[in-house]
Amino acid sequence: MQIMQLTYPLAPDLEFPTPVVLAMGFFDGVHQGHQQVIERARHLAAQRNLPLAVLTYDHHPALVYQKLTGDAARYLTLKTAKYERFAALGVDYVYEVNYDYLFQAQTPQEFVDNFIIRMQAQVVVAGFDHTYGEREAAMDNLTDYAQDRFTVVTVPATTVDGKKVSSTRIRRNLSAGHIETVNRLLQRPFQITGTVVHGFARGRTLGYPTANVQYDDLQRMPGLGVYLVKMQINDHWYPAMASIGKNVTFGDQNPVTLEVHLFDFNQNLYGKQVAVQFLTKTRDEVKYQGPEALVAQLRRDEQEARKFFKLERNS
Numbered sequence: 216m217q218i219m220q221l222t223y224p225l226a227p228d229l230e231f232p233t234p235v236v237l238a239m240g241f242f243d244g245v246h247q248g249h250q251q252v253i254e255r256a257r258h259l260a261a262q263r264n265l266p267l268a269v270l271t272y273d274h275h276p277a278l279v280y281q282k283l284t285g286d287a288a289r290y291l292t293l294k295t296a297k298y299e300r301f302a303a304l305g306v307d308y309v310y311e312v313n314y315d316y317l318f319q320a321q322t323p324q325e326f327v328d329n330f331i332i333r334m335q336a337q338v339v340v341a342g343f344d345h346t347y348g349e350r351e352a353a354m355d356n357l358t359d360y361a362q363d364r365f366t367v368v369t370v371p372a373t374t375v376d377g378k379k380v381s382s383t384r385i386r387r388n389l390s391a392g393h394i395e396t397v398n399r400l401l402q403r404p405f406q407i408t409g410t411v412v413h414g415f416a417r418g419r420t421l422g423y424p425t426a427n428v429q430y431d432d433l434q435r436m437p438g439l440g441v442y443l444v445k446m447q448i449n450d451h452w453y454p455a456m457a458s459i460g461k462n463v464t465f466g467d468q469n470p471v472t473l474e475v476h477l478f479d480f481n482q483n484l485y486g487k488q489v490a491v492q493f494l495t496k497t498r499d500e501v502k503y504q505g506p507e508a509l510v511a512q513l514r515r516d517e518q519e520a521r522k523f524f525k526l527e528r529n530s
């Protein structure tokens with residue numbers, strides 16, 4: 216898969232490599248609905264013997280209109296993860312446009328002429344609620360702007376439990392710790408990546424060493440609480456229990472950290488690049504009277520986790 220980074224206005228002599236079928240969207244999360252759009256585009260590309268391109272943006276479009284802080288600025292899938300999903304769905308080209316003030320100020324017709332036509336799109340595929348250009352034109356009008364130069368295919372809403380699948384719905388469920396719902400809407404486990412860094416070296420004294428996973432500040436995370444997860448180290452996935460929390464038993468001012476205790480495992484992980492998949496939330500974070508009460512709870516957490524993963528106790 217080839218990635219082309221583009222800024223508006225495109226250089227007059229910039230040439231796109233080939234006619235394509237073009238799927239358009241921001242695709243945060245690459246959820247079931249997004250997958251339907253890209254798969255539809257892939258089938259059309261195969262029928263016409265054309266490569267499949269995705270036109271997407273380098274950051275959230277809303278960033279141009281307003282100050283985004285906290286979770287509003289964060290993503291379900293960071294760029295690398297998003298592009299990995301695209302590649303897995305058979306995308307040949309990613310046309311990543313820098314979404315800036317001037318780009319969004321184009322009229323819908325200008326956007327079509329400056330981008331879709333320049334990209335030699337033969338067919339343009341997008342979800343039913345996709346918009347483009349400064350007047351936020353709808354898919355219904357795209358055929359008018361196309362002026363017979365390409366075909367428009369609009370993919371209807373994908374629904375789960377009678378409700379539209381959307382990035383907003385997934386974000387809401389993620390914050391609420393409804394991981395099973397998130398994973399159903401994504402059609403895969405919610406996953407983040409990071410680096411194992413040092414904490415306060417307290418975990419080992421409790422009998423529960425925890426890998427502190429430092430993740431990107433722009434990564435959206437599940438709400439605070441205790442989770443059953445799998446952690447990937449060197450291509451192997453290990454069952455584990457994790458806490459996203461402020462270690463409230465040990466003070467009121469701690470930052471939020473992701474800490475992962477792996478079962479039947481004893482290796483130095485500092486500096487390791489890891490991935491963490493979230494499977495279910497088991498409880499909220501609790502402030503205990505002291506380390507003994509926390510350890511007693513961690514033992515119960517471990518029992519529950521071992522049952523979930525069908526792991527024998529080996530010590």
Ligand SMILES: Cc1cc2nc3c(=O)[nH]c(=O)nc-3n(C[C@H](O)[C@H](O)[C@H](O)COP(=O)(O)O)c2cc1C
Pocket residue numbers: 414415416417418419423425427441442456457458460461462463464465474475476499500501502503509513516
């Ligand atoms: C499964 C799990 C559940 C946890 N639950 C709590 C909790 O309810 N309350 C709390 O204060 N800390 C909780 N912790 C975090 C521990 O306080 C933390 O792992 C310990 O302080 C070690 O910190 P360190 O890695 O900085 O050494 C939990 C950790 C894990 C792995």
Ligand SMILES: Nc1ncnc2c1ncn2[C@@H]1O[C@H](COP(=O)(O)OP(=O)(O)O)[C@@H](O)[C@H]1O
Pocket residue numbers: 411412413414415416417418419420423424425426427475476477478479480481482483484485
């Ligand atoms: N079963 C395990 N689960 C998680 N980390 C482990 C495990 N066994 C050993 N480790 C190592 O121990 C470290 C965590 O120990 P801990 O005392 O919690 O220190 P820190 O506060 O630096 O995280 C991990 O980063 C990893 O290198």
